Amino acid sequence: MGLKRLSLSEEELMNVFWKIGTPITSVDILQYAKDKTWSGNYIHKMLRELEEKKFIEMCGAEKHRGRLVRQFKAIVSREDYATFFLEQQGLSTKALADIAVAFVKKKQIKKKKSEADQKDVIDEQLIKKLQEMVDALKEEE
Template sequence: MEEKRFQLSDNESQILNTLWKEDRALTRAEIIEFTENKTWKASSIHILLNQLLGKGAIVVEGYVQSGKNYGRTYKASLNKDEYDAMIFKSDYLKLSPSKAALNDFFKFLISVNKIDESTIKNIKSMLKEQEKNN
């Protein structure tokens, strides 16, 4: 499977966040309606959607009839966790590819975030699974 890699503008990120939040394919009009604090013009949203399509961040899921015309519906090509992992891998690991840097990063995350028992249990489970696969 080909690894996705792309950078998003703030507006593109807002569109993706809307698609993740709604958790279904949306039309252009729905994206405008559901994206908070934005009032995009039709031409602006068209450009943004085409940029996201070109980057592979979204895909056309299908078509819906709106009056006499048909409009495309869009969905994110990867979920929020996959996107966050892609950003981490492309940005952080590019700057600090060593295992020591990765350890330091996790130390930092643990120190600034209060981690509950359930999360600790999940992390331990993931680490055990990773050990089995190595």
């Protein structure tokens, strides 16, 4: 995939993209990141860097106060970046699969403590599928 490591500010900005999930402008970013001390110029600089690193792309434009502003969308998912980051830390594919199984099991335990619903069936199927993937990876080693 050829991803590059992001700075902390770039990760925070990508979290805005991932949280919103739809194309956004620098004006939108200023509204969603009110707790940050980012200036308009700093946001434009980070957008340019994220575009160069192929994490976002321009996907349109809209008018804001009579001016045309560019819209951007994420082209790298949070999951793909997390996988890249963990692989950079030396985790193998098998370890990532084990983490996924543990994560889903932990989520299911929390859910059972609150209120059981139809999602438990889906989680059981997901756990089974993930466990099969882990077992297949173990056989390859």
